[in-house]
Amino acid sequence: MLINAEHLLQYQRCKRRPILDINADKNQRDAPNDLLTKLQQDKIAYHRGILAEFNYEQPQYPFGNREAAQAATLELMQRGVEYIYHGVLLSNYQDWVETASDEYTILSRPDLLIKQPGESCFGDWMYVPANMELGKRPKQEYQVVAAFHTQALATVQGVTPDKAWLILRTKDISYSVDLAKWTPQMLQILAEFIQALELSEPPEMFISRQKCNLCHWHSQCYAIAQAQxxxxxxxxxxxxxxxxxxxxxxxxxxxxxxxxxxxxxxxxxxxxxxxxxxxxxxxxxxxxRPLILPTSLPPTELAFTAPVELYFDIEAQPDLDLDYLLGVLVVDRQNNTQQFYSFLAETPADEELIWQQFLDLVWQYPDAPIYHFCVYEFDTVKRLAKLYRTPKSLVNPVLYRFVDVYEQLIQSVALPVESYALKVIARWLGFEWRDKEASGAKCIYWYDQWLETGDRSFLDIIQRYNEDDCHATRSVKDWLANFFQNAHQLAIPKSF
Missing domain, CATH: 1.10.150.20 (5' to 3' exonuclease, C-terminal subdomain)
Incomplete structure (x- = not known):
């Protein structure tokens, strides 16, 4: 049975996923979503950018022929090529652990093999592995995988490298992995993974929303979790x-x-x-049914109706460090009107312009509370103010008017929902988005597509989604305020 670095990477994130990848029916997997496709494209582009700085060679071999892949890699190593991209290294798990079964084959495919001075079976040089990661931090799973590649490399060249590298998206682009620390942990994790492979059933699922949403087994695991x-x-x-x-x-x-x-x-x-x-x-x-938390006080910041209320939501492109859409819904309760303003940066250079447009609008209503859902909007206003050197006299009074509906809600009431995400809560209340498949993650992909193609339909769907987010925030805010105002409808939980 073949074990590769991807299995080890995913096992650290979810003990169930790599077992399913090896043993389950691949026809049951979800189709790749837009954000996953974007991440894969981003990784390819990132690799190309890094590789442009190296004079590298890549082994050539028939697709799917692992033995030919290793032979081609060894030929490059024997020639002393300075940088080898996506070399293939094979070894038996028995070569790593003497008591191990001989049925497991280890396949290592480090992003780069870098030639270093030293002694190996090739001569007076050796290789160390380096992996190019999209992350900005040297996460545990990255370092464990680096140790995995190092161990595989040691069995091939006859000497264990004293270092391995991570190439990250930070100012300090290269990070040296402490192999003395991470190699024992890698071997322990690998042993646990192999034990899990030998069980008759995959490990118990645990639905973690952040980690599971991009997994191709999400629908299958989620259905089991719901049934249970x-x-x-x-x-x-x-x-x-x-x-x-x-x-x-x-x-x-x-x-x-x-x-x-x-x-x-x-x-x-x-x-x-x-x-x-x-x-x-x-x-x-x-x-x-909703239940009031016994230690909470009614959310006083929501318990009144202002003559004018503003509802604020942002769409961003994290890879560009760009907040490209600032949406504001202005609700005039006295005149029973509402209007949505969509301040859109069609290019990254327009961010400063839409920031000023946003400030101009909110200062037209100096007494209006500004409702938002979660802390991102508050933090972003502070970031933009600092970036564009906006006077504190223009920013601080605006920040003082911010009211986080999410914080008010989770501190005061428990809802019969699976998540306190805006979409889940608003849909529980009966609110629906006009574009059923739209999401913040998809907006990241769609904005990239707009920049690449110039197709305005991508901007249109993003703006609709952003406007719906503002209306959804209003629906949650109004429900929560009404819930606490109508004291006779309060549901008191069991006493403790």
Whole structure:
């Protein structure tokens, strides 16, 4: 059985995914989504940019022929080529661990093999591996994979390199991996992965929204989780907390809903507030109704109706460090009117212009609260103000008017939802986006497509999505304010 670096990378992120990649029916996988396609394209472009600085060679071999791939790589290494791109190294797992089974073949394909002075089977030179990663930090999974490539390289050249490199998207582009630290951890993770491969069933799924959304097994795992009412679908249940709940046999919504906070509050990942909130969250899901958190106060910043209210949402392109769309919905309650303003940077150079347009608009309503969902809008206004040297006298009064609907909500009420994302909450309230498949992630892809093709239909769908986000924020804000104003409808949770 073949084990490669991608398996080891994914196993660190999700113990289930690489097992399915090897053993499950590939026809059951989800189709690649737009953001995943974009990330793959970005990685190719990133590699090309880095490789432009090197005089490298790449082994040539028939597609799918691993033995020919290694032979071509070894030929380049024997010639002493300075830089080898995507060389292929094969070894047996038994060469790494003497007691290991001989049925596992290790395939290593480091991004670069870099020639260094030293002694190896090739002569008075040796190679060290380097991987080019889109991330800006030397994450554990990157360093474990670097150690994996180093171990494979050692079996081929007869000497273990004393270093491996990560090439990251930072000012300090090269990062030296501490192999003395990461090689033992890599071998332990690899052994655990092989043990998991030998089990009759894949590991238990855990739905982690950030990590799972791009996985091609997401639909399959999510369907299983829903059928089981798995606790990973409950907001607030992290992998660390779930492990603690398993130790106490609190693995169902019902058992958690009936638990006492006192048995949880001293455990790792918990405290008295988290324990109480998580139990009430389970109760809300079971009872299918919102429940007030007992330690909260009514969200006073939402409990009034201003004559004019502003709802603010941003679309950004992180790779360009660009906030290209500042959308503001102006709701005039006195005159019963509303108008949406879409300040759009058609090119990255227009960001300063739309920033000024945004300031001009919000200063037309100096007393209007500015509602937004999550902290990004607040942080972005501070960033843009600093970037374009906007006087504090123009920015601070605006920031003072910001009201984070998300923070107000999660501190005061538990909803019967799987997530506190804007889309999930607004749809629970009955709100729908005009473009069903639109998302913030897809807008990143669509804006790139606009820059590449000049097709304005990409801008149109982004602007519709952004406007709908503003209306969705309003719907959540209005619901929360009404919920607390109508005291006779308040749902009080179980007492503790």
């Amino acid at each position: 009412k798995h606790l990973s679908l409950l907001p607030g249940v992290t992998p660390v907390r779930y492990a603690q709940l398993q130790e106490l046999s609190l693995t169902t919504l019902e058992s958690l809903a009936n638990a006492s906070p006192t048995i949880l509050e001293d455990l790792p990942g918990f405290d008295s507030v988290v324990a109480t909130k998580l139990i009430i969250q389970a109760q809300a899901v079971i009872e299918k």
